[in-house]
Amino acid sequence: MKSNNLQTIYVMWLREMKRFLRAKSRVISTLAMPFFFLVALGFGLKPSSSLPGMAQTKYLDFLVPGIIGMTMLFTSMFAGISVLWDKEFGFLKEILVAPVRRSVVVLGRIAGGITTALIQGILILIISLFMGFKILNPFGIILALLFMILIGIGFIGFGVAMASIMKDVQGFSSIMNLITFPIFLLSGALFPVTNLPNWLRPIILINPLTYGVDGLRASLIGFSQLSLFLDLAILLIFGLAMIILGSYLFSKTEV
Amino acid sequence: MSEEKLGFYFLVKWSIIKRNFMLAIETKNLTKEFNGLKAVDNISLEVKEGEIFGLLGPNGAGKTTTIKILATLLNPTKGEAKLWGFDILKQRDEVRNSIGIVFQEPALDNRLTGKENLDFHARLYGLDKKTRKKRIEEVLNLVELQDKANVLVINYSGGMQRRLEIARGLMHYPKILFLDEVLKTCPWVKKISQHNGIIDLNVDQGEKKIPLLMKIDQKEAGFEIKSVNLRKPTLEDVFLHFTGKTIREAEVSRIEKNKRLRPAHHPPIR
Numbered sequence: 001m002k003s004n005n006l007q008t009i010y011v012m013w014l015r016e017m018k019r020f021l022r023a024k025s026r027v028i029s030t031l032a033m034p035f036f037f038l039v040a041l042g043f044g045l046k047p048s049s050s051l052p053g054m055a056q057t058k059y060l061d062f063l064v065p066g067i068i069g070m071t072m073l074f075t076s077m078f079a080g081i082s083v084l085w086d087k088e089f090g091f092l093k094e095i096l097v098a099p100v101r102r103s104v105v106v107l108g109r110i111a112g113g114i115t116t117a118l119i120q121g122i123l124i125l126i127i128s129l130f131m132g133f134k135i136l137n138p139f140g141i142i143l144a145l146l147f148m149i150l151i152g153i154g155f156i157g158f159g160v161a162m163a164s165i166m167k168d169v170q171g172f173s174s175i176m177n178l179i180t181f182p183i184f185l186l187s188g189a190l191f192p193v194t195n196l197p198n199w200l201r202p203i204i205l206i207n208p209l210t211y212g213v214d215g216l217r218a219s220l221i222g223f224s225q226l227s228l229f230l231d232l233a234i235l236l237i238f239g240l241a242m243i244i245l246g247s248y249l250f251s252k253t254e255v
Numbered sequence: 256m257s258e259e260k261l262g263f264y265f266l267v268k269w270s271i272i273k274r275n276f277m278l279a280i281e282t283k284n285l286t287k288e289f290n291g292l293k294a295v296d297n298i299s300l301e302v303k304e305g306e307i308f309g310l311l312g313p314n315g316a317g318k319t320t321t322i323k324i325l326a327t328l329l330n331p332t333k334g335e336a337k338l339w340g341f342d343i344l345k346q347r348d349e350v351r352n353s354i355g356i357v358f359q360e361p362a363l364d365n366r367l368t369g370k371e372n373l374d375f376h377a378r379l380y381g382l383d384k385k386t387r388k389k390r391i392e393e394v395l396n397l398v399e400l401q402d403k404a405n406v407l408v409i410n411y412s413g414g415m416q417r418r419l420e421i422a423r424g425l426m427h428y429p430k431i432l433f434l435d436e437v438l439k440t441c442p443w444v445k446k447i448s449q450h451n452g453i454i455d456l457n458v459d460q461g462e463k464k465i466p467l468l469m470k471i472d473q474k475e476a477g478f479e480i481k482s483v484n485l486r487k488p489t490l491e492d493v494f495l496h497f498t499g500k501t502i503r504e505a506e507v508s509r510i511e512k513n514k515r516l517r518p519a520h521h522p523p524i525r
Binding site for chain 1: 278326327328329330348352353354356358360361364365366367375376379381407408423
């Protein structure tokens with residue numbers, strides 16, 4: 001039974017890889033937004049300028065970890081919500097009648113989504129290096145990858161959960177606009193969260209991406225506003241909770 | 256059995272092989288309600304090993320819903336069902352392993368090739384590498400898609416997609432095959448059943464024939480219950496019969512008028 005579970009995870013992953021490699025337009029369109037943010041803000045606000053209160057940190061250096069977090073957020077949500085496309089095209093039925101545990105199917109989807117999201121996140125990181133981004137400490141990259149994976153797990157699980165309770169793809173764009181964008185904008189990806197008014201603080205503090213971006217910043221440029229331990233702990237809890245929630249709601253799916 | 260009762264639910268059974276039977280499908284008082292509307296009302300049926308079983312009824316009678324319940328995609332509101340002796344609620348994995356299914360709507364990943372779709376299926380059902388390779392070839396030959404194996408499904412015609420789904424349904428050596436309106440959407444099945452006899456559903460199944468549960472529209476079947484008279488029906492006869500083109504000398508072993516099913520979303524017909 002164990003090996004069958006691994007096989008299920010593998011086959012879900014394999015399918016995602018094949019689809020990813022064939023869907024060039026999808027890769028370009030999901031990468032386009034973080035890329036434009038990076039270029040427009042990175043160059044527009046002058047790489048050498050700095051934000052009020054952070055004289056020693058260049059804005060580009062501040063921005064890049066945020067944009068990587070953004071890439072992970074969008075690609076992960078997209079991967080999770082792709083359950084909806086399977087629903088739309090009927091393929092979900094094929095998965096649901098198979099003699100496999102649905103929670104394992106969700107794990108397979110997370111494995112596939114993480115891989116594609118990581119590839120895109122790393123591409124953004126490479127692009128930013130050409131723009132003049134400097135990584136403080138090469139070992140920080142490993143820590144950054146860990147944060148990217150944790151962000152990915154959480155939001156893919158969240159996406160699967162949302163897709164499981166939605167009926168069709170109509171809800172997709174509203175999820176993207178009403179949930180994903182606020183999560184991105186209120187995460188401190190573009191500016192220090194301390195610049196926002198106090199009444200927004202609770203929202204920022206319950207936003208898991210805040211901790212992801214902060215952790216990425218700590219590992220890549222050594223600047224952070226929260227403790228690294230707190231970042232890791234919150235993301236771990238978030239990831240675990242979303243795996244459980246996603247698996248639970250997905251296993252309740254009826255088609 | 257008057258024809259005026261067209262709005263009723265007919266279950267027509269043909270006994271294909273008469274021998275010591277294993278019950279392939281067994282349901283007791285199966286009921287499914289959607290928001291208080293009864294889609295499937297108290298249906299009790301038995302299908303024996305080797306039988307072909309046609310599920311007939313007007314639109315909204317609950318045919319697809321019944322198939323979905325039996326395939327563990329929907330939970331019944333009430334009642335129980337066993338497939339190949341396995342309970343649909345308590346032994347889901349065993350049930351899922353025993354059945355192959357071709358859905359009414361296409362259910363393929365069209366960004367994968369035909370072969371990749373089959374491979375995905377085979378891995379989900381735990382076939383080992385050697386069996387996978389052999390079986391993929393077998394079922395592709397069966398539905399005559401061997402030269403399209405490495406073409407993306409998005410480039411398949413509608414009929415080819417249905418054929419691929421039939422192949423997929425047979426991939427893991429199922430004991431029971433469900434076909435939901437396949438004749439209607441796949442003329443190839445008709446053609447092949449008329450010219451070559453039935454597609455040989457027994458590819459490497461040993462001598463056992465797999466029972467089929469299929470859903471046919473009364474209209475589609477061109478089917479008049481009174482005139483059916485199959486004496487020694489074979490799979491071929493039944494397929495031919497379903498196409499509505501040929502009515503052979505035949506005998507229906509049993510026509511069962513089941514409990515009435517109220518259409519879920521349509522007003523009762525007539």
